[in-house]
Amino acid sequence: xxxxxxxxxxxxxxxxxxxxxxxxxxxxxxxxxxxxxxxxxxxxxxxxxxxxxxxxxxxxxxxxxxxxxxxxxxxxxxxxxxxxxxxxxxxxxxxxxxxxxxxxxxxxxxxxxxxxxxxxxxxxxxxxxxxxxxxxxxxxxxxxxxxxxxxxxxxxxxxxxxxxxxxxxxxxxxxxxxxxxxxxxxxxxxxxxxxxxxxx
Amino acid sequence: xxxxxxxxxxxxxxxxxxxxxxxxxxxxxxxxxxxxxxxxxxxxxxxxxxxxxxxxxxxxxxxxxxxxxxxxxxxxxxxxxxxxxxxxxxxxxxxxxxxxxxxxxxxxxxxxxxxxxxxxxxxxxxxxxxxxxxxxxxxxxxxxxxxxxxxxxxxxxxxxxxxxxxxxxxxxxxxxxxxxxxxxxxxxxxxxxxxxxxxxxxxxxxxxxxxxxxxxxxxxxxxxxxxxxxxxxxxxxxxxxxxxxxxxxxxxxxxxxx
Numbered sequence: 001x002x003x004x005x006x007x008x009x010x011x012x013x014x015x016x017x018x019x020x021x022x023x024x025x026x027x028x029x030x031x032x033x034x035x036x037x038x039x040x041x042x043x044x045x046x047x048x049x050x051x052x053x054x055x056x057x058x059x060x061x062x063x064x065x066x067x068x069x070x071x072x073x074x075x076x077x078x079x080x081x082x083x084x085x086x087x088x089x090x091x092x093x094x095x096x097x098x099x100x101x102x103x104x105x106x107x108x109x110x111x112x113x114x115x116x117x118x119x120x121x122x123x124x125x126x127x128x129x130x131x132x133x134x135x136x137x138x139x140x141x142x143x144x145x146x147x148x149x150x151x152x153x154x155x156x157x158x159x160x161x162x163x164x165x166x167x168x169x170x171x172x173x174x175x176x177x178x179x180x181x182x183x184x185x186x187x188x189x190x191x192x193x194x195x196x197x198x199x200x
Numbered sequence: 201x202x203x204x205x206x207x208x209x210x211x212x213x214x215x216x217x218x219x220x221x222x223x224x225x226x227x228x229x230x231x232x233x234x235x236x237x238x239x240x241x242x243x244x245x246x247x248x249x250x251x252x253x254x255x256x257x258x259x260x261x262x263x264x265x266x267x268x269x270x271x272x273x274x275x276x277x278x279x280x281x282x283x284x285x286x287x288x289x290x291x292x293x294x295x296x297x298x299x300x301x302x303x304x305x306x307x308x309x310x311x312x313x314x315x316x317x318x319x320x321x322x323x324x325x326x327x328x329x330x331x332x333x334x335x336x337x338x339x340x341x342x343x344x345x346x347x348x349x350x351x352x353x354x355x356x357x358x359x360x361x362x363x364x365x366x367x368x369x370x371x372x373x374x375x376x377x378x379x380x381x382x383x384x385x386x387x388x389x390x391x392x393x394x395x396x397x398x399x400x401x402x403x404x405x406x407x408x409x410x411x412x413x414x415x416x417x418x419x420x421x422x423x424x425x426x427x428x429x430x431x432x433x434x435x436x437x438x439x440x441x442x443x444x445x446x447x448x449x450x451x452x453x454x455x456x457x458x
């Protein structure tokens with residue numbers, strides 16, 4: 001892990017409450033960088049279900065979701081030495097890798113036709129996202145904060161994050177200009193961030 | 201100025217990967233020169249990470265074992281070297297590195313899933329010293345990488361480890377249904393250039409040479425694939441002269457029942 005001398009005071013990436021579960025995760029990833037299999041095991045125990053769940057939200061197909069989860073976790077293993085705690089929490093690092101891989105998978109050429117079909121018949125997934133309430137505090141907090149967004153903000157975020165749609169696709173689905181969707185996505189994430197207390 | 205503001209409104213979409221490849225590239229160019237934006241993205245990603253965590257669900261049985269086995273034969277990237285550098289050079293370097301590390305997996309597209317990516321890179325290095333055109337080397341590397349992936353993803357894939365006499369640890373993933381194993385080792389002693397490590401399969405049907413190991417790099421050797429695995433085989437390792445021997449002439453340094 002490199003020193004964080006270039007960070008300025010007031011850095012928004014400072015790990016907040018969301019990273020509390022991940023404080024240990026960052027330490028484990030440092031051990032993974034040294035090749036420790038036991039630490040990798042611990043990392044998987046902690047974040048594997050989040051990776052698999054988030055990937056499966058986007059991909060849907062369980063077998064492909066397992067493949068992508070494996071790719072993501074091996075990427076964590078491979079590039080653990082590149083993780084820099086000064087630039088964000090370990091959870092954010094892993095989940096960013098996971099979401100991007102999932103999105104890249106569904107946007108690959110083979111998925112194109114299938115995706116078009118699904119977009120055409122997509123319903124607004126908010127309820128579906130929320131129905132899976134196996135009560136956990138984390139989930140409850142996310143649910144509450146999503147609920148505090150305006151409807152269009154919420155739809156933009158859930159369609160983009162949980163469905164893996166581009167802002168252009170979200171704009172067509174919601175029938176609003178792309179510029180509006182872009183702005184709403186940014187506003188929504190800023191509100192979510194503040195509501196979740198993950199940064200100042 | 202307008203261009204810059206327009207680009208910046210992409211921050212939310214970018215943080216959720218809700219951008220086309222072209223937009224992604226454009227925004228990453230913008231990020232490289234905008235520390236404030238990089239901080240905003242980092243903070244938004246703390247929020248999107250929780251969206252992801254809220255979708256957590258139990259991992260299917262067997263997935264963890266497959267991942268652990270694959271990691272055992274996947275070479276890790278070395279960290280950046282700690283070198284004294286003028287602060288003026290260092291800052292932009294570091295600002296970009298996190299995003300580059302995020303950016304590469306999406307761009308590297310390989311035919312085989314998962315472990316194969318790392319294996320191709322490792323094997324490309326291995327074959328880098330052999331003869332033949334670049335294309336041949338790449339073909340060879342990809343073929344081996346595919347074979348390795350086949351073993352690692354086999355239903356009956358099993359991992360075992362062994363201690364090498366004289367120093368080092370070997371990790372073997374074998375599949376009897378695929379009649380092959382993947383061998384990798386850590387901390388093997390470097391041999392004089394007149395000798396090389398050679399693998400052997402020893403079983404009821406006799407002793408078969410199973411291939412020379414490539415020279416290690418950063419203490420890691422392999423992965424290499426050895427085929428022709430039969431029931432009841434043991435895996436052995438010796439340090440043979442030159443390019444290898446038809447029969448093991450030197451003491452066994454490893455003996456693992458497969």
